[in-house]
Amino acid sequence: xxxxxxxxxxxxxxxxxxxxxxxxxxxxxxxxxxxxxxxxxxxxxxxxxxxxxxxxxxxxxxxxxxxxxxxxxxxxxxxxxxxxxxxxxxxxxxxxxxxxxxxxxxxxxxxxxxxxxxxxxxxxxxxxxxxxxxxxxxxxxxxxxxxxxxxxxxxxxxxxxxxxxxxxxxxxxxxxxxxxxxxxxxxxxxxxxxxxxxxxxxxxxxxxxxxxxxxxxxxxxxxxxxxxxxxxxxxxxxxxxxxxxxxxxxxxxxxxxxxxxxxxxxxxxxxxxxxxxxxxxxxxxxxxxxxxxxxxxxxxxxxxx
Amino acid sequence: xxxxxxxxxxxxxxxxxxxxxxxxxxxxxxxxxxxxxxxxxxxxxxxxxxxxxxxxxxxxxxxxxxxxxxxxxxxxxxxxxxxxxxxxxxxxxxxxxxxxxxxxxxxxxxxxxxxxxxxxxxxxxxxxxxxxxxxxxxxxxxxxxxxxxxxxxxxxxxxxxxxxxxxxxxxxxxxxxxxxxxxxxxxxxxxxxxxxxxxxxxxxxxxxxxxxxxxxxxxxxxxxxxxxxxxxxxxxxxxxxxxxxxxxxxxxxxxxxxxxxxxxxxxxxxxxxxxxxxxxxxxxxxxxxxxxxxxxxxxxxxxx
Numbered sequence: 001x002x003x004x005x006x007x008x009x010x011x012x013x014x015x016x017x018x019x020x021x022x023x024x025x026x027x028x029x030x031x032x033x034x035x036x037x038x039x040x041x042x043x044x045x046x047x048x049x050x051x052x053x054x055x056x057x058x059x060x061x062x063x064x065x066x067x068x069x070x071x072x073x074x075x076x077x078x079x080x081x082x083x084x085x086x087x088x089x090x091x092x093x094x095x096x097x098x099x100x101x102x103x104x105x106x107x108x109x110x111x112x113x114x115x116x117x118x119x120x121x122x123x124x125x126x127x128x129x130x131x132x133x134x135x136x137x138x139x140x141x142x143x144x145x146x147x148x149x150x151x152x153x154x155x156x157x158x159x160x161x162x163x164x165x166x167x168x169x170x171x172x173x174x175x176x177x178x179x180x181x182x183x184x185x186x187x188x189x190x191x192x193x194x195x196x197x198x199x200x201x202x203x204x205x206x207x208x209x210x211x212x213x214x215x216x217x218x219x220x221x222x223x224x225x226x227x228x229x230x231x232x233x234x235x236x237x238x239x240x241x242x243x244x245x246x247x248x249x250x251x252x253x254x255x256x257x258x259x260x261x262x263x264x265x266x267x268x269x270x271x272x273x274x275x276x277x278x279x280x281x282x283x284x285x286x287x288x289x290x291x292x293x294x295x296x297x298x299x300x301x302x303x304x305x
Numbered sequence: 306x307x308x309x310x311x312x313x314x315x316x317x318x319x320x321x322x323x324x325x326x327x328x329x330x331x332x333x334x335x336x337x338x339x340x341x342x343x344x345x346x347x348x349x350x351x352x353x354x355x356x357x358x359x360x361x362x363x364x365x366x367x368x369x370x371x372x373x374x375x376x377x378x379x380x381x382x383x384x385x386x387x388x389x390x391x392x393x394x395x396x397x398x399x400x401x402x403x404x405x406x407x408x409x410x411x412x413x414x415x416x417x418x419x420x421x422x423x424x425x426x427x428x429x430x431x432x433x434x435x436x437x438x439x440x441x442x443x444x445x446x447x448x449x450x451x452x453x454x455x456x457x458x459x460x461x462x463x464x465x466x467x468x469x470x471x472x473x474x475x476x477x478x479x480x481x482x483x484x485x486x487x488x489x490x491x492x493x494x495x496x497x498x499x500x501x502x503x504x505x506x507x508x509x510x511x512x513x514x515x516x517x518x519x520x521x522x523x524x525x526x527x528x529x530x531x532x533x534x535x536x537x538x539x540x541x542x543x544x545x546x547x548x549x550x551x552x553x554x555x556x557x558x559x560x561x562x563x564x565x566x567x568x569x570x571x572x573x574x575x576x577x578x579x580x581x582x583x584x585x586x587x588x589x590x591x592x593x594x595x596x597x598x599x600x601x602x603x604x605x606x607x608x609x
Contacts, residue, residue: 004359006355007355007356007358007359008359010351010352010355010356011352011355011356011359011360012349012352012353012356014356035339038339038340038341038342038345040337040339043507043510043511043515044430044510044511044515044516046363046511046515046516046517046518046522047511047518047522049356049360070363072360072361072362072363072518072519073360073361074359074360074361130429132429138510139507139510140507140508151429151433153433153436154433154436154437192578193507194507194508195578195579196499196500196502196503196506196507196508196578196579196580197577197578197579198338198507199336199337199338199575199576200578202337202338202339203338206338230577230578232500232577232578232580233578235584236578236579236580236581236584284583285433285508285509286503286506286508286509286581286583287583289508290508
């Protein structure tokens with residue numbers, strides 16, 4: 001009996017979706033197909049066997065190669081430049097389960113060593129400091145954004161923002177043609193997923209897809225009430241990423257509630273990029289991720305990058 | 306009341322724990338809002354195992370391979386050993402006179418295991434996940450130890466068999482409700498199960514588990530689920546009267562009660578967002594430590 005073949009045939013596909021700036025339409029289509037097929041998304045290269053690239057950006061290729069090199073076999077890469085043909089996913093699944101196509105390669109350890117030095121910490125002690133980039137390939141992270149952090153333990157001591165591929169802050173054209181409710185639900189889903197409430201994040205995604213289709217978003221009121229009612233969520237998000245004025249005044253919780261109520265905050269990527277370094281400095285990594293998701297910067301690809 | 310099994314009981318125990326762990330994974334997938342259907346949920350644990358068995362083991366540069374890959378083994382062994390003192394009906398693999406202490410000592414090995422899993426691969430996100438588990442341990446462990454002490458106080462013995470016998474009139478869960486609830490919360494914490502899954506959080510791309518693949522990941526995930534099962538199963542003799550119950554045989558009552566506790570824990574994980582220690586530690590130290598101490602005080606006055 002061919003054990004490897006049998007195991008491969010029963011391997012659940014675990015897609016990891018990487019989005020290039022301007023790839024929102026492809027991302028949304030892929031996320032929808034993944035949910036419909038009951039596949040569980042992977043958060044990291046070690047867990048994935050299906051690297052799905054939504055959109056296209058030449059500058060992203062070196063990053064994708066590193067990710068690809070760190071994905072253990074069996075593995076398949078699927079490129080979805082614009083619209084998703086479901087057959088792409090069927091073919092990928094067949095390739096994943098084909099022992100002949102999966103047999104040959106071996107992965108080598110990827111050079112993934114972060115620069116390290118020492119600096120005084122919050123209490124004035126000298127402590128190791130790592131230079132860790134967040135993005136551009138990171139789950140629930142804005143496409144095209146790279147934040148270079150200095151980390152002491154899990155505390156971000158300093159952060160600088162890079163917009164990869166010299167993109168601009170006008171936002172993905174996909175959303176300008178869509179119902180703003182869909183975009184807000186998209187942002188809600190990302191923030192809820194980062195807050196660890198996967199179940200409600202999936203509900204947000206389903207509602208987003210319904211709104212994009214022009215179908216009645218049954219359950220939108222129930223979802224809104226459910227999330228607003230959660231005392232645990234209130235306790236966990238209150239005070240995170242507090243801003244005193246500007247378009248995002250309030251904290252991660254009030255921004256989430258704003259999306260739920262349809263009152264705001266309006267997308268303002270320029271403001272977000274300008275203020276991220278000061279908002280992230282001194283936060284714990286978990287809070288830094290929540291802050292970025294609650295500002296939801298949306299980058300347009302550059303036309304010459 | 307509780308008697309030790311022959312030597313082969315030690316072989317049956319891991320099989321029972323793994324069966325419960327598989328059922329918990331199936332339930333977890335069944336509760337997913339992706340609604341994959343009953344058949345797919347039941348098949349999910351088996352398929353996950355198949356996928357991990359055929360997956361290449363990942364290597365990272367300058368990893369501490371021994372400690373990293375050893376972490377999963379430590380977790381599995383600790384989780385199984387912890388259950389050695391947990392009775393199934395009237396049978397127990399080993400009815401140690403210090404059963405409660407043994408159980409607690411085995412659980413604490415999880416601290417080392419998860420920290421090593423985070424530290425081993427030489428990766429920033431995994432390392433932060435490891436840090437998070439240490440912080441989590443500091444938050445859940447003290448209240449957890451106080452509630453274990455409370456159950457032992459109620460029976461006047463550290464032997465699990467005596468604790469079961471002391472509940473013949475009234476379950477400890479009824480007259481030590483605070484201890485019971487805090488026990489369940491700390492079980493979720495020690496197994497870093499949702500909503501206490503921050504050490505393996507989505508914001509860290511999987512945290513302490515971020516770099517694990519293949520059989521290494523299989524072993525560590527199995528350890529994590531078996532630890533959750535171990536904790537759920539121990540709630541039965543400590544607080545729910547062990548195998549006591551009408552009509553059904555005592556071993557079946559133990560299984561039913563364990564399944565209910567385990568199901569409730571998995572279900573709770575779907576209802577709540579991830580609890581961050583930065584917020585939880587304050588509640589653990591300012592509310593749970595005094596509350597569990599007060600519970601212990603009340604119990605010791607009652608049994609005086």
